Amino acid sequence: MTTDIGKFKHDSPMSGVLRMERMPHIWCPGCGIGSEVNAFAEAIKRSGIDHNKLVVVSGIGCTGRVAGYVDFDSIHTTHGRAIPVATGIKLANPELTVVVFSGEGDLVGIGGNHLIHAARRNMDIVVICNNNFTYGMTGGQVTPTTPTSAITSTTPYGNYEYPFSLPLLADAAGATYIARWTSVNVRNITQSMEEALVHKGFSFIEIISPCTTLYLRRNRLGDGVDMLQYYQENTVLKHGCDTRETAIDFQGKIVVGKFVDKAKPTYLEAVDKCAVRLVGDDYQLYGKTIPEREAEEKAEKERVAARRAVVLAAEQAASEKAAVKAVKKVATKAPVKKVAAKKPAAKKPAVKAAAKKASATAVARKSAVKVVAKKAPATAAAKKTRK
Amino acid sequence: MFFNNLKQLHGTVYINDIWCKGCGFCVQFCPTNVLDISPEFNAKGYHPPYAKNPEKCHDCQYCQMICPEFSIFVTKDDEIAKGEAEK
Amino acid sequence: MNTVSADPKGVDSGPHFMDGDQAIAEGALAAGCRFFAGYPITPSTETAERFAERAPEVGALFIQMEDELASIAALIGAAWGGRKAMTVTCGPGFSLMVENIGLAAMTETPLVIANVQRGGPSTGLPTLTAQQDMMQARYGSHGDYAIIAMSPDSPQECFDVAVEAFNLSEFYRVPVIILSDETVGHMHEKVVIPPADQIQVVPRNNYSGPKADFRPYKFDGQGGHPMTQCGDGYHFHITGLTHDERGYPVMTAEQSKIVITHLMEKIRSNADQIIRLDEDQIDGADVVVVSYGITSRIAVKAIQDARREGIKVGSLRLITIWPFCEKRIRELTGKVKAFVVPEINYGQMVLEVERCAAGKSKVISVNHCGGAVHDPEVILDAIRKANQ
Numbered sequence: 001m002t003t004d005i006g007k008f009k010h011d012s013p014m015s016g017v018l019r020m021e022r023m024p025h026i027w028c029p030g031c032g033i034g035s036e037v038n039a040f041a042e043a044i045k046r047s048g049i050d051h052n053k054l055v056v057v058s059g060i061g062c063t064g065r066v067a068g069y070v071d072f073d074s075i076h077t078t079h080g081r082a083i084p085v086a087t088g089i090k091l092a093n094p095e096l097t098v099v100v101f102s103g104e105g106d107l108v109g110i111g112g113n114h115l116i117h118a119a120r121r122n123m124d125i126v127v128i129c130n131n132n133f134t135y136g137m138t139g140g141q142v143t144p145t146t147p148t149s150a151i152t153s154t155t156p157y158g159n160y161e162y163p164f165s166l167p168l169l170a171d172a173a174g175a176t177y178i179a180r181w182t183s184v185n186v187r188n189i190t191q192s193m194e195e196a197l198v199h200k201g202f203s204f205i206e207i208i209s210p211c212t213t214l215y216l217r218r219n220r221l222g223d224g225v226d227m228l229q230y231y232q233e234n235t236v237l238k239h240g241c242d243t244r245e246t247a248i249d250f251q252g253k254i255v256v257g258k259f260v261d262k263a264k265p266t267y268l269e270a271v272d273k274c275a276v277r278l279v280g281d282d283y284q285l286y287g288k289t290i291p292e293r294e295a296e297e298k299a300e301k302e303r304v305a306a307r308r309a310v311v312l313a314a315e316q317a318a319s320e321k322a323a324v325k326a327v328k329k330v331a332t333k334a335p336v337k338k339v340a341a342k343k344p345a346a347k348k349p350a351v352k353a354a355a356k357k358a359s360a361t362a363v364a365r366k367s368a369v370k371v372v373a374k375k376a377p378a379t380a381a382a383k384k385t386r387k
Numbered sequence: 388m389f390f391n392n393l394k395q396l397h398g399t400v401y402i403n404d405i406w407c408k409g410c411g412f413c414v415q416f417c418p419t420n421v422l423d424i425s426p427e428f429n430a431k432g433y434h435p436p437y438a439k440n441p442e443k444c445h446d447c448q449y450c451q452m453i454c455p456e457f458s459i460f461v462t463k464d465d466e467i468a469k470g471e472a473e474k
Numbered sequence: 475m476n477t478v479s480a481d482p483k484g485v486d487s488g489p490h491f492m493d494g495d496q497a498i499a500e501g502a503l504a505a506g507c508r509f510f511a512g513y514p515i516t517p518s519t520e521t522a523e524r525f526a527e528r529a530p531e532v533g534a535l536f537i538q539m540e541d542e543l544a545s546i547a548a549l550i551g552a553a554w555g556g557r558k559a560m561t562v563t564c565g566p567g568f569s570l571m572v573e574n575i576g577l578a579a580m581t582e583t584p585l586v587i588a589n590v591q592r593g594g595p596s597t598g599l600p601t602l603t604a605q606q607d608m609m610q611a612r613y614g615s616h617g618d619y620a621i622i623a624m625s626p627d628s629p630q631e632c633f634d635v636a637v638e639a640f641n642l643s644e645f646y647r648v649p650v651i652i653l654s655d656e657t658v659g660h661m662h663e664k665v666v667i668p669p670a671d672q673i674q675v676v677p678r679n680n681y682s683g684p685k686a687d688f689r690p691y692k693f694d695g696q697g698g699h700p701m702t703q704c705g706d707g708y709h710f711h712i713t714g715l716t717h718d719e720r721g722y723p724v725m726t727a728e729q730s731k732i733v734i735t736h737l738m739e740k741i742r743s744n745a746d747q748i749i750r751l752d753e754d755q756i757d758g759a760d761v762v763v764v765s766y767g768i769t770s771r772i773a774v775k776a777i778q779d780a781r782r783e784g785i786k787v788g789s790l791r792l793i794t795i796w797p798f799c800e801k802r803i804r805e806l807t808g809k810v811k812a813f814v815v816p817e818i819n820y821g822q823m824v825l826e827v828e829r830c831a832a833g834k835s836k837v838i839s840v841n842h843c844g845g846a847v848h849d850p851e852v853i854l855d856a857i858r859k860a861n862q
Contacts, residue, residue: 003402003404005403011401012403013460014460018457023406024406024456029410029455030410030411031455034456035453035455038452039452052705052709054705063726067711068711070711071709071746073550073708073711074710074711075550075581075703075711076711076714078575078577081547084545084547085547085550088547088550088553088555089554090550091509091552092552092554092556093557093703093704095705095734096555096704113540114540119541196503223410223411225411225412227409228412228416229415248394255821274530275530278531281533283530284533286533286534287483287558311407314804357748
């Protein structure tokens with residue numbers, strides 16, 4: 001059962017994206033943040049963005065730790081201030097691609113004022129908001145997006161406030177790219193992130209994800225797998241949907257898709273236009289005239305496109321090579337121990353339950369694995385919530 | 388199959404059972420049920436996955452994308468003979 | 475501290491007639507500041523207005539953020555984006571900024587904050603002068619950290635102090651706070667801006683060595699360590715969490731000891747190089763008036779009258795407020811009969827003077843509750859009393 005960590009770290013496709021020396025990370029089993037970081041890594045690879053020109057800024061909270069785990073220029077700011085710090089970085093060096101990766105408590109709770117103003121200015125940054133309906137790092141309190149009636153540690157008798165709908169909030173503030181997905185739609189997240197990374201203007205991507213240890217447990221919603229299945233069965237794909245219809249009720253339908261994708265001059269473009277009117281064509285920002293900056297930008301765009309082409313070509317070549325060469329490789333190295341033969345279950349949930357039952361039976365004493373029949377209420381799990 | 392030379396891809400799954408926290412995502416959402424929960428425990432007391440039917444892996448990489456612990460990845464294999472045999 | 479001559483683009487050489495606030499903006503531009511994020515607040519808005527006017531022609535970027543919190547957060551981003559950055563505010567705004575001043579101190583980010591003080595507390599006297607934020611400047615944010623603070627007494631010194639503030643913040647990679655006040659800020663006087671080659675400026679010291687050896691920090695209690703900027707490919711990480719020299723979080727008591735000792739000693743052990751005082755007839759003085767900012771100019775009248783009465787009185791003007799000139803006060807203690815400390819607050823810097831005098835010399839504080847400057851007579855009486 002021992003994996004050669006060094007080899008795994010080296011071979012893993014995430015080796016260029018994660019600070020491997022800081023793994024394993026602190027997120028709970030079944031948390032959705034990891035899936036989002038995978039999608040982020042894939043989006044960066046496919047978009048061709050130069051790793052040296054990418055900056056990730058995170059605030060405080062579980063998702064705030066993303067900045068510490070990704071291997072780019074990254075800043076872990078104070079709670080709620082990721083967006084203004086990102087604004088400062090982008091305006092200090094417009095060539096950079098600046099991504100804010102934080103949770104909804106950080107971005108919309110304490111940092112809400114900065115979110116709406118950065119959106120209003122159409123600041124050219126990408127904001128990825130992991131919405132798990134709770135303040136995870138501090139033990140699962142209510143956030144501005146927690147659905148009404150949900151139980152959290154600070155709404156022990158049910159949340160009686162009215163939550164924000166983040167796409168509506170961002171749209172009302174002026175964001176020019178808005179998308180929402182759940183953490184199970186990793187391919188769609190990747191595509192949205194790819195588009196956002198090259199989108200000129202304020203991009204906002206909301207990703208609904210499970211907080212297994214706190215939100216799901218307190219609301220008896222099962223574990224990560226249950227929640228991801230719930231997403232599969234309850235998301236409604238509506239590209240271009242009117243953001244006023246994107247509210248989320250407790251255990252209700254979740255509208256996902258790309259809601260807004262429009263062009264509007266970014267903050268810096270507006271600054272340039274005004275300055276040229278004042279100072280004339282030899283206006284310089286940080287010692288570079290606009291033609292110089294545009295030339296550099298175009299050159300960078302070409303490099304990005306070239307890298308993107310290389311990535312796509314590599315994938316194409318790999319699949320063709322797969323079709324040509326004949327050698328069949330034997331499977332993985334994980335130990336395959338003979339488990340009591342069991343009837344292949346028909347439906348997916350049954351498979352999961354059967355798998356869990358199989359492992360439970362294989363272990364003599366009652367293991368930590370929670371035996372949960374699908375849709376049945378939590379069984380012997382202690383009623384008292386963990387303090 | 389009318390896809391003339393399109394072949395079924397095949398992949399090899401690599402699992403890091405030290406980091407795995409037994410969330411079950413990969414097992415649950417693998418479209419071809421390649422993986423299953425291993426009865427073994429890892430050092431942290433979780434049940435990592437293992438490739439129960441490795442030959443059914445079509446390198447869709449969904450497990451790699453969904454794994455929150457970055458503990459599983461798939462490499463593409465060269466798969467001509469099996470494809471031929473099926474035809 | 476290696477210095478180069480200033481970038482002529484930001485230097486508007488020659489004599490001017492401007493107020494203290496505008497002089498701070500000109501000083502910043504001369505020092506190479508090319509990023510300003512601020513929020514309007516009386517009596518400091520003139521600095522922001524001046525910077526906004528000058529930004530296009532200098533090629534700097536001015537942005538008015540949604541609040542002071544966002545302003546200083548943007549500064550931290552801009553500093554790590556490779557720019558010299560500053561903001562200007564006043565009491566209420568400064569109070570909103572203190573958390574991120576702590577972040578700037580912890581992440582050793584160079585930036586300058588001008589605090590043009592007004593009557594407090596709370597909304598207080600928005601248009602009237604005071605010096606009641608001295609301790610807040612030093613101890614505003616939570617936790618142990620050290621900053622540098624300076625107090626100009628005239629528009630000309632606003633310009634000079636602004637340049638020096640940037641040099642100190644770049645070298646020591648620490649927030650430097652300019653503690654001006656409403657009177658100096660709104661007082662128009664002659665300001666002579668020297669030609670660019672006569673202004674010595676500390677350039678941003680960015681690391682350029684091999685990537686593997688780069689460390690954003692070096693915890694040795696010294697300044698002058700190179701930093702980096704986004705886009706240079708070093709993939710640095712900085713965080714407000716207690717961290718190691720790579721910037722990675724290490725949340726242990728041992729690491730906290732290393733980091734805090736460094737943050738404190740970086741300023742404290744270099745106090746002699748940092749502190750700048752303006753002394754007049756201190757040798758052989760019986761009474762020394764310790765003052766700063768606008769109060770020091772009022773004290774000049776009292777000191778002249780006292781000397782006419784034959785009292786041997788010296789003047790010690792603090793240009794650098796923090797770190798406090800402990801050594802100098804201790805040197806004078808015992809030799810002088812008394813210190814007289816006039817300040818437009820209920821007694822703040824006087825506490826430092828008392829601490830250093832340690833009872834060996836009398837310390838007489840001449841408090842004022844803000845909204846106006848002292849009446850020189852009051853200071854003169856204190857000097858007379860001190861002389862008995």
